Amino acid sequence: DAGVIQSPRHEVTEMGQEVTLRCKPISGHNSLFWYRQTMMRGLELLIYFNNNVPIDDSGMPEDRFSAKMPNASFSTLKIQPSEPRDSAVYFCASTRSGDTGELFFGEGSRLTVL
Amino acid sequence: GDSVTQMEGPVTLSEEAFLTINCTYTATGYPSLFWYVQYPGEGLQLLLKATKADDKGSNKGFEATYRKETTSFHLEKGSVQVSDSAVYFCALSGSYNTDKLIFGTGTRLQVFP
Numbered sequence: 001d002a003g004v005i006q007s008p009r010h011e012v013t014e015m016g017q018e019v020t021l022r023c024k025p026i027s028g029h030n031s032l033f034w035y036r037q038t039m040m041r042g043l044e045l046l047i048y049f050n051n052n053v054p055i056d057d058s059g060m061p062e063d064r065f066s067a068k069m070p071n072a073s074f075s076t077l078k079i080q081p082s083e084p085r086d087s088a089v090y091f092c093a094s095t096r097s098g099d100t101g102e103l104f105f106g107e108g109s110r111l112t113v114l
Numbered sequence: 115g116d117s118v119t120q121m122e123g124p125v126t127l128s129e130e131a132f133l134t135i136n137c138t139y140t141a142t143g144y145p146s147l148f149w150y151v152q153y154p155g156e157g158l159q160l161l162l163k164a165t166k167a168d169d170k171g172s173n174k175g176f177e178a179t180y181r182k183e184t185t186s187f188h189l190e191k192g193s194v195q196v197s198d199s200a201v202y203f204c205a206l207s208g209s210y211n212t213d214k215l216i217f218g219t220g221t222r223l224q225v226f227p
Contacts, residue, residue, distance in 0.1 A: 004157070031213045033214075042217070042218075042219040042220055043158075043203065043217045043219075043220065045214070045215075048213070048214055050213065056214065091157050091158070093157070093158075095213060097213055098213075102160060103150075103158070103160070103215060104159075105157030105158045105159065106157050107155075107156055107157050108156075108157055
């Protein structure tokens with residue numbers, strides 16, 4: 001079975017540009033998480049979906065960030081406009097609700113905003 | 115609220131040395147506890163878990179025991195290898211939402227031959 005698939009793996013963009021990160025969760029998983037990892041702040045939960053519905057978006061930094069999950073097999077995280085401080089590795093993870101703690105992570109999208 | 119505190123890194127060891135990475139937690143309910151590992155350039159992956167007090171999780175020679183009396187879940191390995199070099203994260207499941215994990219800040223382990 002394929003794991004969590006994220007794209008792009010690497011993105012370099014200039015300040016002010018729109019960035020869209022994509023995630024395909026594991027088939028059959030109904031909970032999806034977006035995390036951001038930086039040296040300074042560690043691993044931060046940005047938003048969490050259950051059955052395609054956003055449950056907790058308290059970690060979304062500001063209005064420049066938005067996330068969608070139009071169906072069970074696809075999610076996007078968008079940053080518009082991007083800023084240098086958004087540079088980080090963004091991870092998507094999925095699980096089957098109730099399988100406590102068995103989060104499956106993608107390989108991450110490394111974003112660099114110049 | 116619920117939280118996890120783990121020891122600062124990096125932890126630097128020689129091959130075959132004994133490893134301990136400390137983790138303590140604060141929780142209002144009865145969470146499950148986890149250790150995740152992140153190898154360079156990869157996402158996190160579950161290393162081991164324990165779902166109730168006195169449970170011992172183990173995998174790949176690593177062990178951790180859920181100690182309710184000391185609110186701890188320390189990670190141990192008797193003899194580390196160079197291939198164990200990675201970042202280790204302690205985590206707990208939220209008291210009210212068990213799907214949502216709360217992670218510690220991570221501890222980097224460097225093992226030298």
